[in-house]
Amino acid sequence: MELNGSQMVIEALRRENVSVVFGYPGGAIMNVYDEVYKQNHFEHILTRHEQAAIHAADGYARCSGKVGVAFVTSGPGFTNAVTGIATAYMDSIPMVVISGQVPISMIGTDAFQEIDAVGISRPCVKHNYLVKDIKDLPRILKEAFYIARSGRPGPVHVDLPKDISAQIGKFEYPESITMQTYKPTYKGNVRQIKKAIDAIAESKRPVLYIGGGAISSGASESIQEFARITGIPAVETLMARGVMGDDNPLNFKMLGMHGSYAANMSMSEADLMISFGPRFDDRVTGKLSEFAKHAQIIHVDIDPSSIGKIVSVDFPIVGDLKNVVEAMIPLAKEKINPEKYKSWRDLLNRYNEIHPLKYEDSDTVLKPQWVIQRVGQTLGDKAFITTDVGQHQMWAAQFYPFSFPRQWVTSGGLGTMGFGLPAAMGVKRAFPDKISINFTGDGSIMMNIQELMTAVEFDMPVINIILNNQYLGMVRQWQTFFYDKRYSSTDINMQPDFVKLAESFGGVGYRVKTKEEFDKALKDAIESKKVALIDVNIDRLENVLPMVPAGGTLYNMMLEYKE
Amino acid sequence: MKTERKVLSVVVLNEDGVLSRISGLFAGRGYNIDTLTVAPVPNTNLSRLSIVTSGNTRVLEQIVKQLHKLIPTYKVIESNQFVEKEMALIKIPLNEDFNGLDAMLKAYNGTVANSGDDFIVIMVADDANRIENFLKAVKKYNPIDIVRSGSVAMDI
Ligand SMILES: Cc1ncc(C[n+]2csc(CCOP(=O)(O)OP(=O)(O)O)c2C)c(N)n1
Numbered sequence: 111m112e113l114n115g116s117q118m119v120i121e122a123l124r125r126e127n128v129s130v131v132f133g134y135p136g137g138a139i140m141n142v143y144d145e146v147y148k149q150n151h152f153e154h155i156l157t158r159h160e161q162a163a164i165h166a167a168d169g170y171a172r173c174s175g176k177v178g179v180a181f182v183t184s185g186p187g188f189t190n191a192v193t194g195i196a197t198a199y200m201d202s203i204p205m206v207v208i209s210g211q212v213p214i215s216m217i218g219t220d221a222f223q224e225i226d227a228v229g230i231s232r233p234c235v236k237h238n239y240l241v242k243d244i245k246d247l248p249r250i251l252k253e254a255f256y257i258a259r260s261g262r263p264g265p266v267h268v269d270l271p272k273d274i275s276a277q278i279g280k281f282e283y284p285e286s287i288t289m290q291t292y293k294p295t296y297k298g299n300v301r302q303i304k305k306a307i308d309a310i311a312e313s314k315r316p317v318l319y320i321g322g323g324a325i326s327s328g329a330s331e332s333i334q335e336f337a338r339i340t341g342i343p344a345v346e347t348l349m350a351r352g353v354m355g356d357d358n359p360l361n362f363k364m365l366g367m368h369g370s371y372a373a374n375m376s377m378s379e380a381d382l383m384i385s386f387g388p389r390f391d392d393r394v395t396g397k398l399s400e401f402a403k404h405a406q407i408i409h410v411d412i413d414p415s416s417i418g419k420i421v422s423v424d425f426p427i428v429g430d431l432k433n434v435v436e437a438m439i440p441l442a443k444e445k446i447n448p449e450k451y452k453s454w455r456d457l458l459n460r461y462n463e464i465h466p467l468k469y470e471d472s473d474t475v476l477k478p479q480w481v482i483q484r485v486g487q488t489l490g491d492k493a494f495i496t497t498d499v500g501q502h503q504m505w506a507a508q509f510y511p512f513s514f515p516r517q518w519v520t521s522g523g524l525g526t527m528g529f530g531l532p533a534a535m536g537v538k539r540a541f542p543d544k545i546s547i548n549f550t551g552d553g554s555i556m557m558n559i560q561e562l563m564t565a566v567e568f569d570m571p572v573i574n575i576i577l578n579n580q581y582l583g584m585v586r587q588w589q590t591f592f593y594d595k596r597y598s599s600t601d602i603n604m605q606p607d608f609v610k611l612a613e614s615f616g617g618v619g620y621r622v623k624t625k626e627e628f629d630k631a632l633k634d635a636i637e638s639k640k641v642a643l644i645d646v647n648i649d650r651l652e653n654v655l656p657m658v659p660a661g662g663t664l665y666n667m668m669l670e671y672k673e
Numbered sequence: 674m675k676t677e678r679k680v681l682s683v684v685v686l687n688e689d690g691v692l693s694r695i696s697g698l699f700a701g702r703g704y705n706i707d708t709l710t711v712a713p714v715p716n717t718n719l720s721r722l723s724i725v726t727s728g729n730t731r732v733l734e735q736i737v738k739q740l741h742k743l744i745p746t747y748k749v750i751e752s753n754q755f756v757e758k759e760m761a762l763i764k765i766p767l768n769e770d771f772n773g774l775d776a777m778l779k780a781y782n783g784t785v786a787n788s789g790d791d792f793i794v795i796m797v798a799d800d801a802n803r804i805e806n807f808l809k810a811v812k813k814y815n816p817i818d819i820v821r822s823g824s825v826a827m828d829i
Pocket residue numbers: 498499500501502503525526527528550551552553554555577579581582583584585
């Protein structure tokens with residue numbers, strides 16, 4: 111089949127079963143957009159900023175497990191996309207980003223809207239390509255999708271010069287692919303797995319430390335099964351919320367800087383840490399020399415470079431997590447008696463009783479934690495939850511009752527404000543029949559507020575709940591704790607009228623000060639089936655607790671803040 | 674943890690930008706490159722890099738893993754058994770007294786590579802640490818310029 115470069119892109123997307131692309135056109139990618147116009151295999155959603163196109167593709171990928179796809183033009187189109195690409199990279203999200211580039215003959219001349227895109231994306235993609243010959247394009251597109259979704263997933267960037275997107279060439283799209291230099295390991299080493307099981311059988315206080323890898327490998331059910339058989343308590347990283355399900359009695363929920371007391375203490379007192387796809391982020395470990403000090407470490411990860419990067423590991427297992435856990439299950443049935451860990455579980459439950467996640471409710475002002483719990487009671491598993499970055503993100507992670515993997519969509523590694531709204535749009539596109547809630551802050555929502563237009567135009571009725579403290583709250587909290595309350599550039603009480611703002615975009619807006627108003631607004635927003643902004647006035651000075659100060663030790667949590 | 678020197682031989686697909694991926698990896702993650710040489714492997718689509726780096730055990734382990742992780746990396750050889758050689762070119766003014774130079778060149782696999790009206794260029798090829806020694810010794814001839822190739826390594 112003879113096709114031009116742009117038709118090849120369309121055809122490749124069709125064969126990869128892509129049903130939606132988020133993007134923004136411009137000179138260098140117009141050839142591709144011309145073919146987008148002529149085809150009817152996928153929907154193209156025009157965002158109002160390239161960063162949002164990437165976040166939307168990212169949100170789509172996170173909740174569905176499919177590869178997100180985005181198009182941007184060269185120069186500023188691409189540089190706008192970089193934050194989105196880096197966000198996906200840090201959280202290992204499968205994505206293919208195709209950017210226009212100036213024609214090959216003009217590369218290197220500082221041409222109009224020329225920028226060294228592959229040079230910029232290199233440190234924040236799993237792989238990238240500058241297409242220099244039409245002959246390579248079908249193979250590159252095939253590899254891009256394959257690399258994005260296989261192994262440890264991640265974004266792949268294809269930079270497509272304008273002359274290549276017009277050139278005609280032979281299109282042969284391979285059904286399957288093997289690459290000479292890229293062969294992820296899926297099956298864990300059997301001997302290592304046996305050794306790990308023996309270590310578990312010998313341990314007295316083991317804990318499952320579950321990370322984002324559990325989501326990307328689809329290992330949730332297997333891990334729940336493993337926990338059930340062995341009776342081993344589990345903790346989740348921010349990225350892994352939803353893996354165990356919050357009604358599971360073995361789930362001690364989130365650990366780390368704002369983790370629960372029981373979760374953090376479980377790490378500090380464990381004699382064996384069974385790490386299922388986490389990456390030992392500094393927001394999780396705190397001071398490394400004190401982290402899980404008494405524990406031997408088993409680490410299962412598909413990325414060998416993740417193992418031993420931060421801590422020394424006693425039992426490394428390279429492989430796909432689901433695969434490995436499934437191989438562990440029959441051995442665990444034989445060798446591990448869940449009764450053995452009863453007193454350990456009892457201890458952690460007692461910790462939970464002594465220091466549960468808590469807040470002080472008030473009659474005069476809304477508390478953000480109440481709002482999140484309320485949404486949880488009302489919607490539970492009917493909603494996907496997206497967030498922006500800040501205090502509201504941590505409260506959502508702590509107080510929303512998660513019940514299935516991929517229900518929770520948040521920017522963990524990069525912590526990108528402005529992620530929430532566009533990501534929630536991607537969620538709504540992937541699951542039109544589910545409710546897409548975005549818990550956001552008054553700071554974050556302003557960073558991609560223009561996407562209200564996209565959401566309205568393309569009928570993606572996202573419900574944005576602004577936990578409005580008129581502060582860049584998380585930074586304000588640090589200033590309160592560590593900078594003697596010098597609130598340098600964090601008071602943002604100068605704000606738009608969010609109700610009118612929503613309405614001006616064609617959405618609905620609500621201003622909420624009481625519980626009754628909140629219930630009514632949420633109900634109304636859901637029934638309206640419109641893009642909604644619920645501006646919730648919350649206690650301005652509420653803090654996220656517990657807190658392990660950066661570089662502190664997990665067993666030394668700040669449980670309360672007293673003036 | 675103490676800092677060690679390590680020689681790596683890395684075989685990669687010989688494609689656009691592969692060197693920038695590797696140098697970028699070292700720069701971005703704060704790893705040292707002491708020397709780096711690269712050339713195509715004959716009759717293949719591959720190139721071979723010899724990298725001399727240094728760091729503590731964890732860093733060295735990460736370097737190997739991160740190199741592996743690059744999509745175009747075919748293999749990373751980290752054997753302790755390398756033939757490791759380096760070459761150096763040294764330009765010496767002709768007004769020097771060359772007494773003893775011949776014997777030194779012999780000892781370090783050296784020759785005179787070129788000469789001009791007022792200088793000669795000598796060349797030595799030897800183990801990296803011996804090159805180091807040679808360069809110390811050759812100082813007495815007041816070299817005008819010294820160019821080192823960096824190590825090339827082959828596992829045995
Ligand atoms: C793009 C970006 N810029 C800056 C930051 C640093 N930062 C982290 S949280 C935060 C405050 C967020 O404020 P808001 O959205 O109102 O959330 P709150 O903490 O008040 O809930 C800031 C500025 C960031 N994470 N991302």
